[in-house]
Amino acid sequence: MTGAGMTKSKLGVITFIASEANFFLLLIFAYVYYHGSTGGGPSAAGSLDPRAAGINTVFLLASSATMWQAERSLRREGASGLPLWLLATIVLGAIFLFGQGREYAHLISQNVTVSRDLFGASFFTLTGFHGLHVLIGLITLSIVFGLALAGDFSKGRSDAVEAVALYWHFVDVVWIVIFCIIYLWSAST
Numbered sequence: 001m002t003g004a005g006m007t008k009s010k011l012g013v014i015t016f017i018a019s020e021a022n023f024f025l026l027l028i029f030a031y032v033y034y035h036g037s038t039g040g041g042p043s044a045a046g047s048l049d050p051r052a053a054g055i056n057t058v059f060l061l062a063s064s065a066t067m068w069q070a071e072r073s074l075r076r077e078g079a080s081g082l083p084l085w086l087l088a089t090i091v092l093g094a095i096f097l098f099g100q101g102r103e104y105a106h107l108i109s110q111n112v113t114v115s116r117d118l119f120g121a122s123f124f125t126l127t128g129f130h131g132l133h134v135l136i137g138l139i140t141l142s143i144v145f146g147l148a149l150a151g152d153f154s155k156g157r158s159d160a161v162e163a164v165a166l167y168w169h170f171v172d173v174v175w176i177v178i179f180c181i182i183y184l185w186s187a188s189t
Contacts, residue, residue: 013163017170020133024174027129028181031122035186042112043119044186049103053183056099057175060134063092064172067141067165074161079153082161086145089168093138100131123182130178133171140164 006014035044070085104124107113114124144164147153153161 007159007162009159009163010166013166017167020170021174023129024126024177027122027126028177031126031186032181034118034122042110042117044123044182047107047110047112047119048183050183052099053103053179056096056103057179059092059099060096060172060175063089063096064169066092067168071161071165074153074158078155079148079151082153083145083148086141086148090138090141090145093134093141093168097131097134097138100127100134126178127182130171130174133174137164137168137171141168 066085066088070082070089073079073081073085107120112123113120115121141164144160147160152158
């Protein structure tokens with residue numbers, strides 16, 4: 001334990017999250033700064049579908065709820081419901097990632113690319129960096145899911161589950177900010 005009840009794994013994840021939050025803040029600031037600099041090329045308002053992204057967002061937010069349920073299940077029932085809730089979290093996160101991939105494919109087919117202009121560069125960099133974090137979260141969740149199936153979490157509490165949950169909730173909170181800035185604010189201006 002480090003400090004008042006904080007384990008080393010939780011402290012490590014919180015430290016990692018703080019460093020990643022700085023990267024995301026810089027990318028968000030860059031996106032906002034370059035928002036109006038399309039140079040006559042594609043823009044958020046003309047290229048993005050906030051409704052489809054909103055539906056995709058619901059899947060990611062639902063995955064945060066299922067992750068919370070996984071933690072709750074572990075605390076209340078031991079580990080009996082943990083694998084089911086972890087699997088639900090993984091499926092919902094994968095649906096989100098698939099939806100983002102579909103959006104990328106659509107944008108690329110419309111010649112909105114990372115190398116075309118500042119909108120494409122800042123949009124793909126910011127959302128791609130987030131997508132990478134979702135992918136890392138899905139890999140980590142899959143490992144924890146495998147451990148849960150093997151019966152490694154039977155004491156009602158697990159530092160590993162709590163650490164992965166912190167990371168997953170962080171990824172979801174970051175997406176809320178990204179969604180609000182890219183799809184609600186900049187797509188409407």
